[in-house]
Amino acid sequence: MQQTTSPSPSGNILQSASHVIITGGSFVVGSQSNVTTTVNEPNKWLEFLHRKVAHNAILNAGGRADAVKCFPGTREEVLARIEAWIDGKGINRERRIFWLSGPAGAGKSAIVQTLAERCMARGVPMINFFFFRGDFTRNRARSITPTLLYQLFTLYPELKPLVGAVFGEKPMILSQTQYDQVEHLIQNPIRTIQEDSIYHQPIVLLIDGLDECNSAGKHEQEVLLQVFHGLISCENSPFIVLVASRPEPHLTMTFNEVGSCAESIFLDENYRPSDDIRLFVVAELTRIKNTHHLGRTLDDHWPSESSISAIVDKSSGQFIYAATVLRFIANSSASPALSLDKVLGLRPVKKSSPFAELDAIYTYILSQVEDWDATKDVLAAQIFNSAMREPMGRPVHITLHTILHPVGYQKHELASYTSDLTAVVKFEHRRDELIFYHASLSDFFCDSMRSGEYHIDIDAFTERIAPAHIKGIWDLASSIVSFLVVARVNQPTPSVDEALTSCPPHFEWRRTIESTVDPFVYWFSWFLEILQKLYFHKNNQLYQLILRNWLIWFRDLNIVPPGIDFESAELANAIWKEIITTKSNLVKGETPCAQQRAKKTPLWRRILQAP
Incomplete structure (x- = not known):
């Protein structure tokens, strides 16, 4: 079992972060926030636009762990x-939108990737966006x-002055609706340049994984x-659009509204996928036989046709x-x-589940993990992190080490605990996070009927790490992370109650971060709202005790x-x-440590008295 370690300056979660923004009541660790930028200066709009581009969402981007294409x-x-x-x-040319749908794991992304590469090879004008739920840079x-505009500039450089004029007239265009953005930045400029051309070649727009867009839900x-x-x-x-996604009900209904404008393919047995899978399996097993370090031990008849x-x-x-597999x-x-042989000896847990065979593979792979308790914590931290939200509901990304350090994990250990899971996850060292190769893996862990002994109870995980985060507060960032963790608690436990009623750790507010006072007040006010939701109706007496404790802190x-109000x-x-x-006296409920801290000169007064 890991031993809880005390935070130290070397473990500062802001120390090595490359994207830390504290502004306008928004605090994000390892992520990005919307920042208002003036784009009226010449060419400033282009620099501003490039900062908004999701580079990992573009064909053949180096940061994509899921960049797969169809096997030849x-x-x-x-x-x-x-x-x-x-x-x-x-095909009826009036059908200018194409829906490629199918179940999870059917190979939709591979098909879109292959189409994109073929378009490039054939000289067909094409722009693309690959959504991926596990990558916060391209899941919104x-x-x-x-x-898309960034890619259009490569195809049509003459678009730049037209788009620049739009930014000159509408500098906040990227803060407007998707309708307005596409109309003013893409539709109208493209129409203008094509009016001057005698050849109108269609522009193919490929959108993969629309169901993995998490911006505002469905x-x-x-x-x-x-x-x-x-x-x-x-x-x-000039545009034609292909959208690939799972056949979610809300997307099905939206496509039904489009009606006759849409062509579609659902990836089922009608397209004989088993023939393609057999071709893929034979080729890959042959490659393994020729490249594996123990391949020379295999006999001439391996693999068998029955396998x-x-x-x-x-x-x-x-x-x-x-x-x-x-x-x-x-x-x-x-x-x-x-x-x-081990793979072929597996049996599905439930025959009725459409993912029973896949679940059996997941279960076997997990059974090979040496330290499941530690590995389970790392997996739980990734699932927990993927659902983290700040007060306005936007995703917040923090590192796995930030989540797990208060319960005793060191940064260098985390990759080791998932090294037995390379068939299903990838540890991204640069961002200190896990990438699940398949979206269904998270669903598998959270569904006890599917995962059995490998079930990950996120509520129990949250209730275990919350007290450690509260007691481990030592600076501005760790206090805000603690607020975020407490916000995920659904049902307070005695350990959570005890942590919230104990004397919260105190830290010195450095002069170098005085500009963060207002955002921190914003976060603290939100934290008080969380306390109200957890305790006000269930245990009002305990709520008042906890509230007093944190207000004193x-x-x-x-x-x-002193004139600040907390109306939230x-x-x-x-x-x-x-x-x-009554700050000069020991208020009922205050601890001696709080009374001692109260004697210090307030920062706001020091600021006013500064020469």
Whole structure:
């Protein structure tokens, strides 16, 4: 079991962060916030636009862990049909939007990646955006217009002065709706340059993983579909759009509204995926046999036809199963024959589950982990982090070490605990985070019926780390992270109650961060709201005790004038006024450490008295 360690300056979560913004009531660790920028100066708009581009969302971006394409010779029927649509052959040209859908792991992203590369090879004008839920730089809609525009500049450099004029007239255009952004920055400028051309070649817009856009839930995905429909429906539009996603109900209904304007493919057995999977499996096992360090121990008849058929049959038409199995065999240090035998000996937990076979593979891979308790914590921290939200509901990214350090984990340990899981996850050292190769993996862990003994209870994880974060506060950043962690608590436990009622750790407010006072007040006010939700109706007496405790802690930071109001939480103002008017005395409920801290000169007074 890990021992809790005390924070030290070397563990400062802001020390090595490259994107730390504290402004306008928003605090983000390792992420980005919206920043208002003036773009009226010549060419400043272009620099501003480039900062908004999601580079990982573009074809062949170096930061994409999921950049896969179709194995040669596979999905040819699907690719041919879509390319015929792109070329306007044999399909109603009025259908200018194409929906490529299918279950998780069916290979949609590989098809879009392959289409994009083929468009480039054939000289077909093409722009693209690859959404991915696990990458915060490309799982939101706000960067889609800048990213598409960035690619259009490469195809049509003459667009730049037209777009620059738009920024001159509308410097806040990127803060407006998706409709306005696409209309003024893409639709109108493209129409202008094409009016001067006698050749109107279609521009292909490829959108992959729309269902992984997390900006504002399902509504934002629907809005983007409607925006794309508007883009291709305007008069003389050069655009045609392909969207790939899972067949989520809300997307199905939105496509139904589009009606006759849409062409579609659902990746099912009609396209004979088992034939393609067999081709892929045979080729990959041959490669493993030729490259694995124990490949020379395999006999001439390995793999057997029955083994190949077993993998194909268990794939159920989804490439994700075959890809996971083959990655496991290739990455295992054991003989490929032994690894394949272990895979074939697995049995699904539940026959009724569509992911039963995949779950069986996940379960076996997890059974090989040496220290499951530690690995489980790292996985739980990643799932916890992916759902982290700041007060306005925007995602907040913090490092795995930041989440796990208060419960005793050191940064250099984290990658080791997931080293047995290379078939399903990737540890990103630069960003100190895990990348799940498949979106279904998180669902697997959180569903006890699917994962069984490998179930990850995020509520229990939160209730365990919350007391450690509260007691481990030692600076501005760690206090805000603690507020974020407490906000994820659904049902307070005795350990959470004890941590919130104990004397919170005190830290000195450095003069170098005086500009962060207002944002910190914003975060603290939000924290009081969280306390109200947790305790006010369930245990009002305990709520008042905890509220008083933290208001005294906040007062003793000596950072704000006594006249501040806390209207966000019940009873907060009354208790606040009480403790600031009797600060020279030991107020009922105050601890000796709080009384001692109260003797210090407030920062706000030192600021006013400074020469």
